[in-house]
Amino acid sequence: MSATLKQPFGAAFFDRHRCASHRAKLTTLIALVPALTLFAAFWLLPFSRLLLMGAEADRSSGVSAYLTLLTHRQYLISLATTVTLSLAVSVAAVAIAGFAGFFLARHRFAGQSLLVAILTFPLAFPGVVVGFLVIMLGGRQGALAQTSLWLFGERWVFAYSLFGLFIGYLYFSIPRVITTVMAACDNLDQSLEEAARSLGASHWRVMRDVIIPGIAPALLSTGAICFATSMGAFGTAFTLGTRLPILPLNIYGEFTNYANFAMAAALSVVLGLITWAALALARKLASNALGASV
Amino acid sequence: MSQRLRFSLQLGFTLLVCLFMIVPIAMSVMAGLTENYFQGLQSGLTLRWVSEVWALYSDTIWLSIKLAMACLVITTLIGVPAAYGLLRSRHRIAHAIEELLLLPVAVPGLATALALLLVYGSYREFRASWLFILIGHVLFTLPFMVRAVHSVMHTARLPLLEEAASSLGASPWQRFFGVVVPNCASGILAGALMVVTLSIGEFNITWMLHTPLTKTLPVGLADSYASMRLEVGSAYTLVFLLMIVPLLVMIQWAGKLTGPRR
Amino acid sequence: MSQSSSITLTQCSRTFAGGHVALKPLDLHVEAGETLVLLGPSGCGKTTTLRIISGLERPDPGGRVHFGERDVTALPIEKRDVGMVFQNYALFPNMNVADNITYGLRIQKLSRAEIDRRLAEVLEMVDLKGYAERSIAALSGGQKQRVALARAIAVRPRVLLFDEPLAALDAKLRDRLRLEIGALLRELGITAVYVTHDQDEAMALGDRIAVMQAGRIAQLGTPREIYHQPANAFVADFIGAVNRLEVQTQAADGTFCVPGGTLRAPHLAKAATLYCRPEDIQVVPIEKAQLKGRIIESVFLGQAQQLAVDTGNDTTLSVRVSSRREWPAGSEIGLMIPEQALFQPTAPGARAHG
Numbered sequence A: 001m002s003a004t005l006k007q008p009f010g011a012a013f014f015d016r017h018r019c020a021s022h023r024a025k026l027t028t029l030i031a032l033v034p035a036l037t038l039f040a041a042f043w044l045l046p047f048s049r050l051l052l053m054g055a056e057a058d059r060s061s062g063v064s065a066y067l068t069l070l071t072h073r074q075y076l077i078s079l080a081t082t083v084t085l086s087l088a089v090s091v092a093a094v095a096i097a098g099f100a101g102f103f104l105a106r107h108r109f110a111g112q113s114l115l116v117a118i119l120t121f122p123l124a125f126p127g128v129v130v131g132f133l134v135i136m137l138g139g140r141q142g143a144l145a146q147t148s149l150w151l152f153g154e155r156w157v158f159a160y161s162l163f164g165l166f167i168g169y170l171y172f173s174i175p176r177v178i179t180t181v182m183a184a185c186d187n188l189d190q191s192l193e194e195a196a197r198s199l200g201a202s203h204w205r206v207m208r209d210v211i212i213p214g215i216a217p218a219l220l221s222t223g224a225i226c227f228a229t230s231m232g233a234f235g236t237a238f239t240l241g242t243r244l245p246i247l248p249l250n251i252y253g254e255f256t257n258y259a260n261f262a263m264a265a266a267l268s269v270v271l272g273l274i275t276w277a278a279l280a281l282a283r284k285l286a287s288n289a290l291g292a293s294v
Numbered sequence B: 001m002s003q004r005l006r007f008s009l010q011l012g013f014t015l016l017v018c019l020f021m022i023v024p025i026a027m028s029v030m031a032g033l034t035e036n037y038f039q040g041l042q043s044g045l046t047l048r049w050v051s052e053v054w055a056l057y058s059d060t061i062w063l064s065i066k067l068a069m070a071c072l073v074i075t076t077l078i079g080v081p082a083a084y085g086l087l088r089s090r091h092r093i094a095h096a097i098e099e100l101l102l103l104p105v106a107v108p109g110l111a112t113a114l115a116l117l118l119v120y121g122s123y124r125e126f127r128a129s130w131l132f133i134l135i136g137h138v139l140f141t142l143p144f145m146v147r148a149v150h151s152v153m154h155t156a157r158l159p160l161l162e163e164a165a166s167s168l169g170a171s172p173w174q175r176f177f178g179v180v181v182p183n184c185a186s187g188i189l190a191g192a193l194m195v196v197t198l199s200i201g202e203f204n205i206t207w208m209l210h211t212p213l214t215k216t217l218p219v220g221l222a223d224s225y226a227s228m229r230l231e232v233g234s235a236y237t238l239v240f241l242l243m244i245v246p247l248l249v250m251i252q253w254a255g256k257l258t259g260p261r262r
Numbered sequence C: 001m002s003q004s005s006s007i008t009l010t011q012c013s014r015t016f017a018g019g020h021v022a023l024k025p026l027d028l029h030v031e032a033g034e035t036l037v038l039l040g041p042s043g044c045g046k047t048t049t050l051r052i053i054s055g056l057e058r059p060d061p062g063g064r065v066h067f068g069e070r071d072v073t074a075l076p077i078e079k080r081d082v083g084m085v086f087q088n089y090a091l092f093p094n095m096n097v098a099d100n101i102t103y104g105l106r107i108q109k110l111s112r113a114e115i116d117r118r119l120a121e122v123l124e125m126v127d128l129k130g131y132a133e134r135s136i137a138a139l140s141g142g143q144k145q146r147v148a149l150a151r152a153i154a155v156r157p158r159v160l161l162f163d164e165p166l167a168a169l170d171a172k173l174r175d176r177l178r179l180e181i182g183a184l185l186r187e188l189g190i191t192a193v194y195v196t197h198d199q200d201e202a203m204a205l206g207d208r209i210a211v212m213q214a215g216r217i218a219q220l221g222t223p224r225e226i227y228h229q230p231a232n233a234f235v236a237d238f239i240g241a242v243n244r245l246e247v248q249t250q251a252a253d254g255t256f257c258v259p260g261g262t263l264r265a266p267h268l269a270k271a272a273t274l275y276c277r278p279e280d281i282q283v284v285p286i287e288k289a290q291l292k293g294r295i296i297e298s299v300f301l302g303q304a305q306q307l308a309v310d311t312g313n314d315t316t317l318s319v320r321v322s323s324r325r326e327w328p329a330g331s332e333i334g335l336m337i338p339e340q341a342l343f344q345p346t347a348p349g350a351r352a353h354g
Helices: A002-053 A065-071 A073-106 A112-124 A127-138 A143-152 A162-187 A190-198 A203-232 A235-240 A247-256 A261-285 B002-033 B048-088 B091-106 B109-120 B124-128 B130-155 B158-167 B172-183 B185-201 B204-209 B217-227 B230-258 C046-054 C097-107 C112-125 C141-154 C171-188 C199-205 C223-228 C233-238
Strands: C007-015 C021-030 C035-039 C064-067 C082-085 C159-163 C191-196 C208-213 C216-221 C243-246 C255-258 C261-264 C273-276 C282-284 C291-300 C305-312 C315-321 C332-336
Touching: A002 A261, A002 B048, A002 B091, A002 B109, A002 B130, A065 A073, A065 A261, A073 A112, A073 A162, A073 A203, A073 A247, A073 A261, A073 B002, A112 A162, A112 B002, A112 B185, A112 B230, A127 A143, A127 A162, A127 A235, A127 B002, A127 B217, A127 B230, A143 B002, A162 A203, A162 A235, A162 B002, A190 A203, A190 C082, A190 C141, A203 A261, A235 A247, A235 B204, A235 B217, A247 A261, A247 B109, A261 B091, A261 B109, B002 B048, B002 B230, B048 B091, B048 B130, B048 B158, B048 B172, B048 B185, B048 B217, B048 B230, B091 B130, B109 B130, B109 B204, B124 B130, B130 B172, B130 B185, B130 B204, B158 B172, B172 B185, B185 B217, B185 B230, B204 B217, B217 B230, C007 C046, C021 C046, C021 C216, C035 C046, C035 C199, C046 C082, C046 C159, C046 C191, C046 C208, C082 C141, C097 C112, C097 C141, C112 C141, C141 C171, C159 C171, C171 C199, C191 C199, C199 C223, C208 C223, C208 C233, C216 C223, C216 C233, C243 C255, C243 C315, C261 C291, C291 C315, C305 C332
Parallel strands: C035 C191, C035 C208, C082 C159, C159 C191
Antiparallel strands: C007 C021, C007 C064, C208 C216, C243 C273, C255 C261, C282 C332, C291 C305, C291 C332, C305 C315
């Protein structure tokens, strides 16, 4: 009895299924259209314009801004400074926050969650606020200046230098690294450590042979995110001083002070390429990381 | 014994890092509440600076809230269907679209803002309205909504649930509102908190797009840091912290809801 | 292997933060060269016991752990000279097979030649010659566990510890690896403690088995003792299937009146309940039967047939019979239980459930 009934029923089912799959594709498309339209109209089109704009003549040199960028010392120095600063920040943040994050992930003690909260909440502070906090630390009235005045009778000020930027970038990078490292440590198989110890490995050997290799992808990925974020950080730099030779401030200066649109566009495109590549690398390393600029 | 020592050393180091994070915030909060920061606490505590901030900058606060809400509505209306579309697309296509939508986050806000100015800056009315800034915020926050909702849809095994619903005769609309939306509510919530937080704090794009009449909170902050007394800047920062910290607490709480269960 | 040591736990208990008592004060002695299996359901304290032996956990104050004559209570795992095999293999993913196996040897700073010699030796033992350069990701589950085993024995530990090593493998592979581990343990003659919740594994590998329940040892004995003279109802239930017959009346000559008939068991004392294993119940013609009942369910298992026989008074006996003959549900059946197959728990104890 089942054989006779099954045939027509099955056919009808597949027929309906084919029609349904057609409709399903349409539904998928309709669901995606609004986001894609918005993106195309307000990002893809404008950014293409920016891309072309960068090829136009620079105001001072008269040749293509891309070319000018690559041949003028001033821009190359900015580029090198920005990259070096961002790299230094990433390495420092990964080292400092990696260590603290590992400690917090592996120990439970009273007040531990408070420490985690203190270390992670500044994650969403905008760059301007971070800049202001650096002034609070290293400005003319900052914590350091007051301490040094009390101890040595002089004010030590670092906020308005590249070191001030370094401190500010470090400030917004640490929470990112802490969250990533803690998650990575939680996911790390604890029995790997136990196995290494059972074979006689000391604390530091376990660290070197098991833990660091185990969380290396997370460290690299979060480092790449810190790098990209620092490269593009505008708010902090803007608050601390507009004379510093770093790319975001150059872009802003070319655009507002000199109305040199071609150069501003060229610098933006180069900066964008660098941050995009760094974030793409980060995502490849840890498939669920999502970077945000400050 | 050596284990004790190691623990203490590590704890000490972590506390130093915490100090680095918390000291400037504490100083800023204090500066915003003291009569005269240069004289210190003995000059007395006051809410004078906070009320001055309110008088000078309350419109920036309202604009930021308005922007964040509008941004939330748009990213929800666009982002939830987009996440649904991504879930149903073939893997490679979904990946490519996600990469694309992520570009406004991956590329510095300055570049995005410049690009917008180049193409749409000449439309005077549009340029002068808050909607111009809204576009920037939506571009910047949309990927976060899509990502949050998409990942929840993914872990909820939504395609399977949907197949079950359609085997029971549910139409696409019934499935979307009866199965899809309720099952990714936690993702929408997480995404929404993220969108609001990021929109309220967004500076890089907004600074380039704002006009004297469309100043947001962070723009006002930068303005006050540059041109006002330290106490005013601090009080303003305090107001900002009071707005953003509850959101951050909620994000952590929502993260526990949607996070991996063990 | 050279110097296997005995293990002695004295009054070892373990209370976790929050007050949960994972292990009640426990005394346990494992002879040098012996394989002891810790068997029990999850949460019974078997893994905690293993971790106390390994040094990953410390017993509560007062508990002592000795390896041979030496008190190792204060030593952390890395100083205890133990080899450990984990359920999820715990192989270092950043090292290949050879580097995993020689990890402990490199920590001991043995000479290159000695390391190579031992590597070849253990690879041979676990039947993985030619796999030395493979990456861990390229191995199957069974191969991974053999690498883990090789890594643990390469350091020639005084004690070998297994934490449910076969639980992650599928049934066929589990059976094969169980045989291999058994052969290896006999060959090495090393002291081993093996944690499992699988009774077949326990029977096959253990010189002795400690059945654990709720943080204490319910019974310690050879597999035969555990199976045939379980100390209490929990052990009887946990190891294999068991039938329970409530005694209605008992005569002085060792005749017990139970639902469905009478049984003889003069070797048993006064008892409220008699126990027997399903495979010990024989099917006999009705007129010769000690017990009579009606078949309520019959399940064909291939190698045998499982019958559920209702002997009245709410008693259902599980009976294993040959699979050749069909036993339709509803038919009457006659049963006999040999005297020596009937037993009662040697010590009063809690029942497993209900």
